[in-house]
Amino acid sequence: MTTRDESYDVIVIGAGVSGMYALHHLRGMGLAVRVYDGAADVGGTWWYNRYPGARVDGPGSPFYCYTFSDELMQEWDWEETQSDWAAVLAYLRHVADKFDLRRDIQFETWVRDARYDEAAQRWTVETDRGDSATAPFLICAVGALSAANIPNIPGIDEFAGERYHTGRWPHHPVSFAGKRVAVLGTGSSGIQSIPEIAKTAAHVTVLQRTPQYSAPAANRPLAPQEQAAARADFAKIRATMLANMGGFPFDPNPRASLEHGREQRRALYEKLWQRGGFRFFLDGYNDVATSEESNAVLAEFFRDKIREVVRDPETARKLLPDYFVMTKRPVLDDGYFETFNRDNVTLVDLREDPIERFTRSSVVTRSGEHPIDMLVLATGFDAISGSMLRLDPRGRAGVRLKERWHDRFHNYLGMMIAGFPNLFMIHGPGSPGVLYNMPLGAERQMGWIADFISHLEKRGVGAAEPTTESETAWSAEVDGIASMTLFPRTSSWWTGANIEGKPRYFSTYLGGSMYYARIADIAAQGYAGFSFEPARAGGVAGR
Ligand code: N01
Numbered sequence: 001m002t003t004r005d006e007s008y009d010v011i012v013i014g015a016g017v018s019g020m021y022a023l024h025h026l027r028g029m030g031l032a033v034r035v036y037d038g039a040a041d042v043g044g045t046w047w048y049n050r051y052p053g054a055r056v057d058g059p060g061s062p063f064y065c066y067t068f069s070d071e072l073m074q075e076w077d078w079e080e081t082q083s084d085w086a087a088v089l090a091y092l093r094h095v096a097d098k099f100d101l102r103r104d105i106q107f108e109t110w111v112r113d114a115r116y117d118e119a120a121q122r123w124t125v126e127t128d129r130g131d132s133a134t135a136p137f138l139i140c141a142v143g144a145l146s147a148a149n150i151p152n153i154p155g156i157d158e159f160a161g162e163r164y165h166t167g168r169w170p171h172h173p174v175s176f177a178g179k180r181v182a183v184l185g186t187g188s189s190g191i192q193s194i195p196e197i198a199k200t201a202a203h204v205t206v207l208q209r210t211p212q213y214s215a216p217a218a219n220r221p222l223a224p225q226e227q228a229a230a231r232a233d234f235a236k237i238r239a240t241m242l243a244n245m246g247g248f249p250f251d252p253n254p255r256a257s258l259e260h261g262r263e264q265r266r267a268l269y270e271k272l273w274q275r276g277g278f279r280f281f282l283d284g285y286n287d288v289a290t291s292e293e294s295n296a297v298l299a300e301f302f303r304d305k306i307r308e309v310v311r312d313p314e315t316a317r318k319l320l321p322d323y324f325v326m327t328k329r330p331v332l333d334d335g336y337f338e339t340f341n342r343d344n345v346t347l348v349d350l351r352e353d354p355i356e357r358f359t360r361s362s363v364v365t366r367s368g369e370h371p372i373d374m375l376v377l378a379t380g381f382d383a384i385s386g387s388m389l390r391l392d393p394r395g396r397a398g399v400r401l402k403e404r405w406h407d408r409f410h411n412y413l414g415m416m417i418a419g420f421p422n423l424f425m426i427h428g429p430g431s432p433g434v435l436y437n438m439p440l441g442a443e444r445q446m447g448w449i450a451d452f453i454s455h456l457e458k459r460g461v462g463a464a465e466p467t468t469e470s471e472t473a474w475s476a477e478v479d480g481i482a483s484m485t486l487f488p489r490t491s492s493w494w495t496g497a498n499i500e501g502k503p504r505y506f507s508t509y510l511g512g513s514m515y516y517a518r519i520a521d522i523a524a525q526g527y528a529g530f531s532f533e534p535a536r537a538g539g540v541a542g543r
Pocket of ligand 1: 054056057185186189209378379
């Protein structure tokens with residue numbers, strides 16, 4: 001075990017998409033940066049989520065990537081429209097090689113403590129390897145979907161068969177052949193993995209608490225001319241991405257549902273369904289997430305599709321969702337509903353037939369016992385705030401983040417927290433995070449953070465943090481935007497409903513690209529809403 005005690009300008013926690021970019025950007029400013037990550041290599045979420053069927057399930061390649069380097073864009077070939085985890089990880093490894101990132105990243109190292117020293121105006125982190133390091137700035141690139149949710153169900157730890165969580169999938173091959181597998185959870189991860197598992201398993205028992213609106217992923221090879229067109233036009237495409245609400249390369253959809261009658265709407269949905277992909281959710285009508293009536297037409301369209309595909313009417317009935325479409329994270333699938341027509345797949349609706357307990361070799365629901373050899377937990381994450389709370393940094397006066405966030409994830413601009421000076425979050429609560437193109441969002445937030453650090457350096461500021469008043473105003477803005485939509489009205493991981501005891505509110509900034517105009521404006525006002533403390537010794541970066 002190595003023991004070091006070192007000082008840097010910036011410490012970054014996490015070497016996923018955000019942390020890798022943070023390192024590259026800060027290094028370009030001449031700052032000394034140390035990155036820590038618990039995994040053995042770069043990739044973050046893509047390092048861990050390697051379950052069968054794991055693919056990009058948003059608007060896909062070639063736009064789920066960094067945009068900061070034209071050379072990178074020109075040289076990397078994507079093979080499919082919905083890249084699988086291995087392809088995304090290969091890309092991220094290439095980025096690490098190209099920009100020589102690994103020399104400043106310490107892998108297989110878990111940061112177990114981060115605390116602020118008010119006198120020194122520095123953060124100190126301690127790792128499970130016995131290292132400690134200090135820096136005036138701490139950037140938490142800890143992932144919005146990183147802290148696995150392991151349900152607390154009686155007997156679950158007594159189950160003696162193989163057990164895997166999709167977000168912690170093992171690196172050794174997992175065989176389903178001849179096995180009776182139960183999959184708990186039907187979010188994106190469950191819906192991507194169930195059809196794959198069913199191909200070879202002896203039997204799959206799908207344990208569903210909430211049915212999903214899932215659209216065809218329509219993954220296909222990316223034609224060389226599509227890739228070439230994206231490269232040739234990348235500057236223009238990037239400008240479109242920056243302007244788009246979700247950070248994607250499309251123009252805004254101007255069509256409101258009022259323009260069309262019910263049958264016309266269904267005809268448009270049918271056309272979009274045949275094309276498939278994430279744009280199914282975006283290219284119909286722009287008021288689906290705000291108008292109950294518009295939403296209801298799309299919901300019924302989905303339910304009809306499920307009834308058409310699933311042959312057993314009782315199974316189809318259990319698969320019909322009954323909440324507003326899009327108010328849980330939209331899901332894409334490759335033959336999910338068709339899987340229920342296989343003889344080796346059974347659906348258990350946990351709302352009618354709840355789990356009572358696990359035994360060494362089975363899951364017992366109210367209606368009886370289901371013998372199983374393997375349990376796949378596709379139960380998601382303590383999302384958005386969970387990985388920050390797992391880190392649980394200590395700010396001024398040793399106050400823990402868990403105390404500060406016991407009722408709400410108080411923050412300003414989704415990046416900073418009162419009482420935790422010079423600590424920045426990427427994709428934290430209060431930012432567009434999970435509702436924005438995440439690599440692009442990481443670049444844009446990091447650009448703002450870097451400018452802020454330069455500003456502090458130039459002015460001899462030692463500690464900067466938001467005022468609690470500006471946090472309150474930001475909370476009101478986040479809530480105000482969410483309340484104009486149907487999103488907060490559904491129980492989802494977006495609202496914290498999947499984790500017992502978690503504050504229940506829609507914590508993501510739903511204004512999309514508007515957010516970047518807001519934070520630029522705050523910067524232009526001389527960083528309004530922050531309080532500043534002069535540097536005590538050696539300047540802010542201690543250099
Ligand atoms: O997790 P989820 P996920 N008893 O929280 C159920 C992104 N992603 O890993 O809906 C019974 O969505 C839970 O039920 P309910 C994407 O943003 C991206 O699938 O809470 N059931 C739900 O069905 C996605 O949205 C990609 O009632 C329990 C499921 O488990 C996000 O990650 C791929 C339960 C969890 O679904 C999370 O997706 C995959 C319990 N105690 C994911 N606890 C790509 O782009 C939970 N559930 C590649």
